[in-house]
Amino acid sequence: MPLVRIALRKGTTPEYRRAVGDSIHRAMVETIKIPEQDKFQVITEHDADSLIYDPSYLGIQRSDGVIFVQITLSAGRTVDVRKALFARIAELLRQAPGVPSEDVFINLVETAKENWSFGNGIAQYAT
Amino acid sequence: MPLVRIALRKGTTPEYRRAVGDSIHRAMVETIKIPEQDKFQVITEHDADSLIYDPSYLGIQRSDGVIFVQITLSAGRTVDVRKALFARIAELLRQAPGVPSEDVFINLVETAKENWSFGNGIAQYAT
Amino acid sequence: MPLVRIALRKGTTPEYRRAVGDSIHRAMVETIKIPEQDKFQVITEHDADSLIYDPSYLGIQRSDGVIFVQITLSAGRTVDVRKALFARIAELLRQAPGVPSEDVFINLVETAKENWSFGNGIAQYAT
Numbered sequence: 001m002p003l004v005r006i007a008l009r010k011g012t013t014p015e016y017r018r019a020v021g022d023s024i025h026r027a028m029v030e031t032i033k034i035p036e037q038d039k040f041q042v043i044t045e046h047d048a049d050s051l052i053y054d055p056s057y058l059g060i061q062r063s064d065g066v067i068f069v070q071i072t073l074s075a076g077r078t079v080d081v082r083k084a085l086f087a088r089i090a091e092l093l094r095q096a097p098g099v100p101s102e103d104v105f106i107n108l109v110e111t112a113k114e115n116w117s118f119g120n121g122i123a124q125y126a127t
Numbered sequence: 128m129p130l131v132r133i134a135l136r137k138g139t140t141p142e143y144r145r146a147v148g149d150s151i152h153r154a155m156v157e158t159i160k161i162p163e164q165d166k167f168q169v170i171t172e173h174d175a176d177s178l179i180y181d182p183s184y185l186g187i188q189r190s191d192g193v194i195f196v197q198i199t200l201s202a203g204r205t206v207d208v209r210k211a212l213f214a215r216i217a218e219l220l221r222q223a224p225g226v227p228s229e230d231v232f233i234n235l236v237e238t239a240k241e242n243w244s245f246g247n248g249i250a251q252y253a254t
Numbered sequence: 255m256p257l258v259r260i261a262l263r264k265g266t267t268p269e270y271r272r273a274v275g276d277s278i279h280r281a282m283v284e285t286i287k288i289p290e291q292d293k294f295q296v297i298t299e300h301d302a303d304s305l306i307y308d309p310s311y312l313g314i315q316r317s318d319g320v321i322f323v324q325i326t327l328s329a330g331r332t333v334d335v336r337k338a339l340f341a342r343i344a345e346l347l348r349q350a351p352g353v354p355s356e357d358v359f360i361n362l363v364e365t366a367k368e369n370w371s372f373g374n375g376i377a378q379y380a381t
Contacts, residue, residue, distance in 0.1 A: 241333050
């Protein structure tokens with residue numbers, strides 16, 4: 001159910017981007033317990049002047065390797081679970097493909113569970 | 128008022144993409160009763176490794192023709208109306224440009240009605 | 255904390271796009287009181303048939319210079335503050351780089367304050 005939008009700078013390899021998507025997905029499976037198959041992602045690459053970040057907001061040193069991760073997901077996870085999600089995304093991205101944790105920017109957008117259709121025009125999660 | 132983000136694989140024609148946008152818009156006019164002129168869409172095309180989908184999640188067989196439709200709209204539609212929207216989008220996309228219903232992934236993001244400005248710096252829907 | 259997505263037509267200069275991002279950011283600093291350094295933006299450029307707008311919805315005359323601004327931010331601003339944000343974005347974009355106010359389309363998506371991580375896998379705004 002989550003729809004994940006990943007934005008990063010141009011210049012990475014397809015293998016790098018695949019590892020980014022895979023690590024984010026793995027973190028979601030482990031922490032917010034989505035099914036392994038529930039994987040829907042859009043990865044976009046941007047020029048320097050189209051992906052704008054502050055290099056030190058909140059005292060965190062970011063580089064051109066910054067990755068913006070915006071996850072739209074159903075509401076209902078506790079704050080603790082969402083914190084665990086952030087921590088695990090950063091940890092797994094550090095392991096593969098090796099993204100410094102300072103470069104991992106994440107935002108969650110929560111929506112109602114009936115606001116998803118995975119095909120066939122049906123709201124599969126509506127009760 | 129809705130802002131519609133449509134993501135699909137590279138390789139389609141402009142006519143195909145126009146038909147995609149038109150069918151989604153028609154379904155919104157018919158089911159959630161937006162004005163005919165209330166049409167604002169962003170269509171993006173992606174390489175195979177940048178538009179990632181599971182080919183069988185929930186038992187639905189998706190192909191590389193998968194289309195992600197993310198609609199930001201004002202809250203307030205009933206679940207039944209939102210279900211009708213999903214069904215009609217899938218139906219009209221099947222008619223034109225001929226998208227298999229299995230390939231239609233839809234997500235709604237609901238926002239407050241005062242969270243829109245259609246120009247001139249005014250929140251036209253705020254009361 | 256806001257994540258700002260800016261979509262406009264292809265054909266502008268990097269200086270133009272930088273001015274767009276800067277004016278939007280300035281308006282946010284002034285009205286919703288985000289820190290100066292809290293600047294995270296994604297700017298995308300689109301062909302004519304991929305950025306679709308109605309040229310006169312609500313009686314506002316839009317041109318191909320239309321700019322879609324979608325801001326994800328923490329909930330909690332009053333309607334008056336959000337109205338001031340819209341007005342100031344339009345005003346500053348008119349000043350630089352000279353965008354007609356009719357061409358400024360804005361949408362806000364509000365999210366919980368604990369739904370942000372600015373790096374290191376931590377939810378910096380969670381209490």
